[in-house]
Amino acid sequence: MSDINRYRRIRRYTPGERTNHWIIALTFILLALSGLALFHPSLYWLTNLFGGGPWTRILHPFIGLVMFVCFFVFAIHMWRHNLLTKNDRQWLRQLDDVMDNREDRLPEVGKYNAGQKLLFFVLVLCMLGLFASGIVIWREYFAFYFPIGVIRAASVLHAVCALVLICAIIVHIYAAIWVKGSLTAMLRGFVTAGWAWKHHRAWFREQIRK
Numbered sequence: 001m002s003d004i005n006r007y008r009r010i011r012r013y014t015p016g017e018r019t020n021h022w023i024i025a026l027t028f029i030l031l032a033l034s035g036l037a038l039f040h041p042s043l044y045w046l047t048n049l050f051g052g053g054p055w056t057r058i059l060h061p062f063i064g065l066v067m068f069v070c071f072f073v074f075a076i077h078m079w080r081h082n083l084l085t086k087n088d089r090q091w092l093r094q095l096d097d098v099m100d101n102r103e104d105r106l107p108e109v110g111k112y113n114a115g116q117k118l119l120f121f122v123l124v125l126c127m128l129g130l131f132a133s134g135i136v137i138w139r140e141y142f143a144f145y146f147p148i149g150v151i152r153a154a155s156v157l158h159a160v161c162a163l164v165l166i167c168a169i170i171v172h173i174y175a176a177i178w179v180k181g182s183l184t185a186m187l188r189g190f191v192t193a194g195w196a197w198k199h200h201r202a203w204f205r206e207q208i209r210k
């Protein structure tokens with residue numbers, strides 16, 4: 001199917017990209033629940049979702065590896081669309097227009113706006129931090145290679161990255177619901193021409209040129 005079909009819908013994501021994104025979303029939820037269960041005794045009851053404490057501890061790092069690999073495959077696909085441009089810096093200076101939905105006053109936006117791009121790099125940093133610290137604190141296979149001080153520091157880094165990631169994903173989900181039509185992009189793969197014109201005009205022009 002072509003990128004712009006006869007119903008004037010524009011393809012935004014391929015089936016492979018969408019499948020990958022939803023695997024990341026699912027593994028993220030499993031990781032947040034199992035991670036919080038291991039983080040504080042008051043949340044230990046969450047281990048019931050994973051078959052008890054030992055199973056939670058076994059499964060958490062393996063699910064983490066799946067999320068990390070899927071995320072980086074996805075991130076490599078999205079990388080070039082997330083590089084900041086001069087227009088993005090101007091967009092950031094006009095945040096009040098963004099918040100008040102005065103999109104007509106903003107510079108034309110490419111595939112992603114500056115907010116999405118900044119969030120993208122926060123996600124990349126959190127993923128790298130979680131992966132590196134997660135390896136250091138993975139008792140079964142790697143922790144014995146590191147001194148106790150490094151393991152302690154890695155535990156703190158792991159918790160900080162997880163907290164930032166959870167907050168970033170709450171913002172991400174809020175934005176996905178706030179900008180009507182975005183969820184359809186990730187669920188069905190297509191957006192309407194009107195949506196693209198309103199929210200991502202430079203990207204719309206690029207698709208039309210193609």
Ligand code: HEM
Binds near residue numbers: 028074120182
């Ligand atoms: C769990 C609920 C989630 C929902 C409802 C959701 C929704 C969406 C939607 C609607 C888009 C398309 C935005 C657009 O095309 O303008 C998108 C893109 C994206 N999502 Fe999610 N998402 C979720 C979880 C996640 C998670 C857990 C991650 C990674 C940790 C993630 C990473 C991304 C990335 C990297 C993009 C592309 C945006 C960019 O490259 O700047 N999402 N998501």
